[in-house]
Amino acid sequence: MAEIHISGARKVYAGGTEAIPGLSLEIEDGQLCVLVGPSGCGKSTLLRMVAGLEEATAGEIRIGGRVVNDLEPAERDIAMVFQNYALYPHMSVFDNMAYGLRNRGQKRDEIRRRVDEAAAILGLDGLLDRKPRQLSGGQRQRVAMGRAIVRQPQAFLFDEPLSNLDAKLRMRTRVEIRDLQQRLGTTSIYVTHDQLEAMTMADKLVVMNAGRIEQVGAPLEVYERPVSVFVAGFIGAPPMNFLSGRVADGEIRLADGARLGRTSAPDDPDVVIGVRPEALEPREDGPLRARVRVVEPLGATINVHARIEGERDEIVASLSGVPSPRPGDALSLAPAEGELHLFDRASGRRID
Amino acid sequence: MVERRPIFDALQHAVLILGAAIFAFPIYLAFVASTHTGVEVSRGLPLLPGDQFAVNYATALGEGLSTSGAPPLALMLTNSMIMALSITFGKIAISLLSAFAIVYFRFPFRVLAFWTIFITLMLPVEVRILPTYEVVAGLGMLNSYAGLSIPLIASATATFLFRQFFMTVPDELVEAARMDGAGPMKFFKDILLPLSRTNLAALFVILFIYGWNQYLWPLLVTTDESYYTIVMGIQRMANVGEQQPQWHLVMATAILAMLPPVVVILTMQRLFVRGLVEVEK
Numbered sequence: 292m293a294e295i296h297i298s299g300a301r302k303v304y305a306g307g308t309e310a311i312p313g314l315s316l317e318i319e320d321g322q323l324c325v326l327v328g329p330s331g332c333g334k335s336t337l338l339r340m341v342a343g344l345e346e347a348t349a350g351e352i353r354i355g356g357r358v359v360n361d362l363e364p365a366e367r368d369i370a371m372v373f374q375n376y377a378l379y380p381h382m383s384v385f386d387n388m389a390y391g392l393r394n395r396g397q398k399r400d401e402i403r404r405r406v407d408e409a410a411a412i413l414g415l416d417g418l419l420d421r422k423p424r425q426l427s428g429g430q431r432q433r434v435a436m437g438r439a440i441v442r443q444p445q446a447f448l449f450d451e452p453l454s455n456l457d458a459k460l461r462m463r464t465r466v467e468i469r470d471l472q473q474r475l476g477t478t479s480i481y482v483t484h485d486q487l488e489a490m491t492m493a494d495k496l497v498v499m500n501a502g503r504i505e506q507v508g509a510p511l512e513v514y515e516r517p518v519s520v521f522v523a524g525f526i527g528a529p530p531m532n533f534l535s536g537r538v539a540d541g542e543i544r545l546a547d548g549a550r551l552g553r554t555s556a557p558d559d560p561d562v563v564i565g566v567r568p569e570a571l572e573p574r575e576d577g578p579l580r581a582r583v584r585v586v587e588p589l590g591a592t593i594n595v596h597a598r599i600e601g602e603r604d605e606i607v608a609s610l611s612g613v614p615s616p617r618p619g620d621a622l623s624l625a626p627a628e629g630e631l632h633l634f635d636r637a638s639g640r641r642i643d
Numbered sequence: 644m645v646e647r648r649p650i651f652d653a654l655q656h657a658v659l660i661l662g663a664a665i666f667a668f669p670i671y672l673a674f675v676a677s678t679h680t681g682v683e684v685s686r687g688l689p690l691l692p693g694d695q696f697a698v699n700y701a702t703a704l705g706e707g708l709s710t711s712g713a714p715p716l717a718l719m720l721t722n723s724m725i726m727a728l729s730i731t732f733g734k735i736a737i738s739l740l741s742a743f744a745i746v747y748f749r750f751p752f753r754v755l756a757f758w759t760i761f762i763t764l765m766l767p768v769e770v771r772i773l774p775t776y777e778v779v780a781g782l783g784m785l786n787s788y789a790g791l792s793i794p795l796i797a798s799a800t801a802t803f804l805f806r807q808f809f810m811t812v813p814d815e816l817v818e819a820a821r822m823d824g825a826g827p828m829k830f831f832k833d834i835l836l837p838l839s840r841t842n843l844a845a846l847f848v849i850l851f852i853y854g855w856n857q858y859l860w861p862l863l864v865t866t867d868e869s870y871y872t873i874v875m876g877i878q879r880m881a882n883v884g885e886q887q888p889q890w891h892l893v894m895a896t897a898i899l900a901m902l903p904p905v906v907v908i909l910t911m912q913r914l915f916v917r918g919l920v921e922v923e924k
Contacts, residue, residue, distance in 0.1 A: 342818075342822065343821075344818050344821065363821070363824075364818075364821045364822045365821060365822060365823065365824030365825075369822075370822065371818075371819070371822050373815045373818070373819060374815070375813065375815055376815075377813065377815035377816050377818065377819035378819075379816065379819075379820075379833075379834055380838065381834075381837040381838055381840075382837075390823050390825075390833070391822070391823035391824055394823055394824035394825055394829065395824055438819075438823075
């Protein structure tokens with residue numbers, strides 16, 4: 292049990308590339324913090340710095356109040372689950388889990404007890420004598436989890452642990468990991484590029500871009516009030532629609548003058564208007580007149596991809612409880628009240 | 644793939660049988676010759692095995708051909724065995740460690756070290772035989788097991804092979820071991836070595852045969868009969884000047900000299916093939 296403090300962490304690679312220009316983050320005890328962002332945004336680098344696999348060029352990393360910058364990974368009292376699981380191919384499941392404990396000089400029956408316990412939690416009971424290559428992808432993933440659990444560390448570090456699983460298994464394992472983490476109450480950092488995983492698992496969601504933190508917050512907070520165009524476009528699926536427009540006298544208008552709604556933001560002749568697909572509803576007199584291109588029925592909702600008339604802008608609407616339109620149909624859409632996001636054109640920051 | 648037609652099958656088998664026969668026939672002849680008396684063999688080689696098997700092999704193993712100036716076979720076989728095994732284990736140990744250092748440690752002149760090792764591939768024993776002899780003689784290692792094996796131990800081939808294998812071991816495995824508290828040598832012993840098992844077996848076979856078949860080098864560094872190896876011993880037996888070579892005993896020796904490599908290959912065959920064709924990860 293421990294909180295993790297990262298202050299002013301900076302990472303410059305040998306070649307001079309600056310992966311992380313200086314970043315601070317606090318993770319409270321027992322929280323699951325998800326780092327999410329596109330490839331190359333520095334999320335894995337940050338995780339590996341906490342793990343001790345990458346050296347921090349500057350800054351301080353504290354786990355449970357202890358500065359760990361100069362400690363070996365094994366001395367930091369953490370456990371990591373790797374993307375490809377990194378199981379030792381020549382060792383049985385039992386030995387894979389026990390290896391770290393043996394290196395720590397644990398007693399034989401203590402190791403036995405802990406591994407059995409972890410195996411019971413993860414449903415690996417009958418598989419302890421198998422070799423990793425005799426296991427399915429999901430089972431390997433659980434062995435990797437088991438290897439982390441038996442150590443009873445202060446923190447778990449997950450590096451995209453689900454990306455090698457198929458979609459169905461990924462969903463189930465996601466819930467299992469979350470459940471396990473809550474039961475054990477172990478502080479965790481979880482790296483993923485999948486916004487759905489990020490939204491569903493996080494206590495604290497950290498959206499990263501180009502080595503910087505764009506936004507930190509609870510998942511719904513980030514979803515409801517994204518601080519920038521980047522976050523708005525990254526979190527949520529299908530992604531948020533962006534339209535160009537202006538703010539005049541407290542009214543938000545599209546470029547063609549159609550009125551979308553009211554705002555308290557100051558006048559601005561050029562803003563980016565963001566509206567989530569879920570916030571759009573069909574209405575006879577809706578300001579967004581579009582021509583349907585593709586319809587994707589998902590069961591509960593229908594994703595309608597349409598092109599706004601007279602413009603090149605594409606718009607996606609997630610509709611539910613209405614009859615499905617057909618490609619080629621004209622469709623008028625209106626944003627729900629209070630569901631518009633305004634961003635500054637130049638900086639991409641939120642302005643309302 | 645190739646079409647399956649009876650005529651093709653027949654042709655394939657014909658080619659394979661012919662190939663096998665070409666390889667096997669001289670060995671068969673050697674065996675036949677080793678089961679007859681010397682007189683019978685010198686009159687012209689018979690095609691069927693004779694009845695002198697036990698006598699000839701007992702003579703070869705026990706007394707050897709003292710008349711041709713060669714020590715008893717048992718001694719030469721032992722010498723060969725010691726030399727081949729020292730070379731094999733020495734080469735494997737040194738190349739494992741140097742490949743481990745080159746792949747996993749960042750030290751100054753690492754690349755230079757690798758290329759230096761690599762360049763020695765161009766200098767096989769025969770090319771550097773005179774300077775090597777000079778060094779060995781200067782160190783007083785003539786007529787010793789050390790002199791027979793040490794100069795042949797340094798090996799770029801094996802180092803290179805292990806380097807290539809180590810580079811295919813995923814980085815995550817190294818990192819997982821670090822997280823599990825395994826230091827470099829523990830990682831080497833607990834993870835890298837077991838993973839290299841098939842490569843080790845393949846190298847063992849190749850290097851054992853390499854060591855066993857050494858001819859020129861033992862011929863140069865040994866003048867004392869008690870250090871003769873079997874491969875040079877055969878040459879001694881056949882090359883007797885005025886006398887008629889005792890072909891039946893020479894052949895018996897040749898057959899015996901072939902046995903250890905055969906045993907090594909047979910016992911390690913499965914691992915050997917796997918080590919050459921697949922990488923276990």
